[in-house]
Structures are given as C-alpha cells and as structure tokens.
Amino acid sequence: MKRTTVIAIVAASAVLAVALAALVWNLARPGSADDAAERYLRALAAGDADAMRSLLPQDALTDTLLATFGAADAYVQEPEITDSEPDGEVTTYRASVRLQGDATTIRFALTDDSGSWTLTDDSLAVIETTTTLGEAVAIGETVLPLHTDGAQGADGALTLLPAVYTAQAAPTDLLDGDATFAAITDRSAPVSIDAMLAPDAAARAQPQLDAYLDGCAQATTEVPPRCGLAIPWAADLAELTEVSLRIEAYPALSIDPATLSFIAADGVVVATAVGVDRGGATVSATYRTDAWTVRGALTFTEGQALLTVF
Structure with a gap:
C-alpha cells in the first residue's frame, strides 16, 4: 500500500473519531431549557406521569407527586409559553393554560444543576x-x-402538580366528605373538607373489633383485660390456671359521631376456667353470657381508623 493511501485512511479515521465524539457529546447534553419546558407542558396536558418523571428531582416526594397526578380529575389544556426569564442555571417560565374551561396562568422554573433539566420546588x-x-x-x-x-x-x-383534583377525607371507607379544586401553583385557593362518619361506618369497622376480640379469646392464664369480661371463677376455684373463650356471637358495634366513642353490645361468649378447687383437685367451670359488651373510642391516625377498647 502506498504511503499516501495510508495517510488518507488515517486522516479519514481521525475525522470519523471527531464526528463520533461530537455526536456523543450532543446526545449527552440535556437540551435547552425551552425544550424541557415544552416537554413539561406536553406531559401536564396529557397527564403523562412517565414523561413527567424525568423532569422531577429524584427524591421521596416524586412517587407521591406522580401517584396523585395520575389520579387527577382533569389536566391543563392548550398550554402555551408566554414568557421566560433566564437567571444563571434557572429559567423561569409563565404559560397560559385552560383548566376546567377557564383561562389561567401557571408559573414554573427549570434548573440544569444536576446535569438534566428538572423542575424547582417552587414550581x-x-x-x-x-x-x-x-x-x-x-x-x-x-x-x-x-x-x-x-x-x-x-x-x-398538599404539594401537587398543576391539575384538577378531588381530595377525600381519609380513611375513605369510614369517612364521607370531599372537595374538588384546581392546583395552579402560586394562586391556588385553600381547600376545606367537611367530613363526617359514613352511614355504614360501624359495619365497616366491625371486622377490626372482631379481630381484637379474637385476640381476647386466646387461651391464657388469667382473665384477659380490656375485653369486657368479668368471669366469676372465684366462686368455684381457689386458684385459676387457664381461661379459654368460645365466641358464639360478636358484640354489635355502634359509634357515637359526636364523641367518637363506641359501644358494642349483645355478644355471646362462653368462658371455661380451669384451676384448683378448695379441696386441691383440678377442676373446670363454664360460664356463659348473652350480654357481652365492650366500650371504647374511635381515633384516626395516618389515614387509618383505630378502635381502642377501654
């Protein structure tokens, strides 16, 4: 091979390497802020949580934001950027949108300090x-x-992406009450939910009480406390060594909505007490009540209802 041919091949290879390096560099760039802003508005209008993920900081809030965004009632329509203000690594935008048929403006900002364009918290x-x-x-x-x-x-x-949402009092299986509202960044109105117990709240909470009473029915060496039981074993035994219960009917739960106290009445339970009688013999005695009653309070914590028996 002639030397000139070798030089030509080497030169062509160098040009190709430079071209590939430029291509890789271009692909690695995050694109412009304007491109990211358009992607954000398209994702907002489409309710596209997957497209939105790349524009959010990867922190604990992201999954919650996307879950609520995916459950929104309505999304923005006809989004259009009307203004942009670059300031160092942050570019702030304003966009006109229609939400629930009304024209409004949303504001958001993008930063590239993490190597890709992401929304700032105040967006x-x-x-x-x-x-x-x-x-x-x-x-x-x-x-x-x-x-x-x-x-x-x-x-x-509540921290949310721009959209229309319905928030329900939680836990939703025991409480009624909701409010529908538009979240439009810095001009969103406060939301108030007038919540109350659902009409069938007691029936829905009954399984929780039943599970608690099943725990009371486990064999034990003493009368279980906070189970609404008064077993008169001392009338027949000098010493109690074991108590077991057989539940024939659970007490029926009712809740006072004014005080959030409850009473569960008319349960049927059979208790068997085993122990030593006054003569030293091991004996058992059985007791039954058709008026098993427990009382307590209903509280709410972390979106769940909790029955506490007194």
Missing part, C-alpha cells in the same frame, strides 16, 4: 387543606397526612 402547587374529621386526605389511592390540631380535624399543605 409545584401548595394547597392549604383542612378537614373537620380525621387527619389525612386521599387523592385516588394515595393517602396524604395532614397535621392534627388537637381536636377531631386537621390541617396541612
């Missing part, structure tokens, strides 16, 4: 929310805790 809507009962709300299947105020209700802030 999200922060909705001050109160509920008169419980201490959490649910959007779709996602439970969002609020802060208890020491009474029956709670208040707090």
